[in-house]
Amino acid sequence: MDYYDQIAAYKSGRLSDAERGAFERAMSADPDLTEAVEKYQILEPFVDLLAEEGIRAEMQKIIDEESSASVAKPARNARTRRMMLWRIAGAAAALALLLGYFFLKPPAAKSDQVLFAEYYDHYTGKSTPRKGGTQGTLDTVTVSAAEATYIEAHRLLDPQQSPGPQRARELLQQIENPESDLRRDEIEWHIAISYLLEGDRARTIDLLENLVANPEQRYLDKATRFLKELKESN
Amino acid sequence: MDAQDYIDRVRRSLESRNEVMRELYENKQLRSNCHKYVLSNSGTKEDADTLHAESIISFIQACYRPDFNIRTTLENYLFGVTRNLWLSTLRKRKKDNPTDNLPDIEDPQNPEILLISTEKRAILYEILGKLDDKCREVLILWAQNLKMKSIATEMNYSSPEVVRKKKHFCLKRLIELIDDHPPYRAALKGDL
Structure with missing residues (x-):
């Protein structure tokens, strides 16, 4: 693990208690590590934003998959509905004639x-x-x-x-x-x-x-x- | 919904985190709570869908803070985030369109949404925009705690060592870009 990996792990709480203690001791003893920690403080907002990009990319993937699934469903339902409609069309035509179709008016739209x-x-x-x-x-x-x-x-x-x-x-x-x-x-x-x-x-x-x-x-x-x-x- | 269980799963691995995101996104009760609130407060269905996703993103980000814990249920927490995100959105819309008939709302106080302000975000993106795509991709994966071996697989690099060198180079490049951006350093002092 290089310095930045260690620092990132320390900041995000991924080190064990023993590792955290060792890291904190090292910070006070190793000037290179101290310098890396200072640089990381400047980098940290970028690291957070980059992590956010990764999270957003994953969320977009989930949303896109859900959208694809819901687009497919109506297409399948439409085919089923068309088949049903053809089967009952003949019966409906006969019934309409019996009921005097031309005397039925659609109800007025309600406000x-x-x-x-x-x-x-x-x-x-x-x-x-x-x-x-x-x-x-x-x-x-x-x-x-x-x-x-x-x-x-x-x-x-x-x-x-x-x-x-x-x-x-x-x-x-x-x-x-x-x-x-x-x-x-x-x-x-x-x-x-x-x-x-x-x-x-x-x-x-x-x-x-x-x-x-x-x-x-x-x-x-x-x-x-x-x-x-x-x-x-x- | 046991919040700590979800937090632990997010922190466990990238795969586990992605599973949590999908579960939360597909949870009908959570979605319904969000829709109910947004639709009843001048929002559209599209607004509600966006807020639902944003609240989950916010939760996932928060999980990476070592001091993060939730004292209530995850359901209540996410509703709180939704509420604050929506109030912020309404406030911004009202500011941009003062004649809009939107309700008066007070400033949201939830610190979650104040993690990175709009102004700071714009500067960060300006600097990140100068990184090449490969560097950006490596750093995005690294920032999500992915191991070098996994990044190598993901990006078709020959070995974890190659990734390590690439990552080192990209961070060095990013620091150079930051050094070349005095307004950012000055802004850091003022803490955007």
């Missing part, structure tokens, strides 16, 4: 406000409260501070309120210890759909896609249906 209203869950007060936590009051009912914040957020999730949705999200995000696990899932749900009140359907879709990635989310089924509807009407 963001309508979609929000359809999927919004009004506050019901139902949850299994956690024990402990600070208490607040809402009118004559005693609720936890977290629950009071949750209720206020719901009040602001009203298309008539301004700037309701943004302030509602701020409040929902402040709730670190919600009343229950159900509340936690509800908070995620309501943050996602609140963007519809601001016409930001794309962000709602992104957040719902993140929500449905969690198989334990209580809103999984509802979010899956809603995502389908949002994407079909986009």
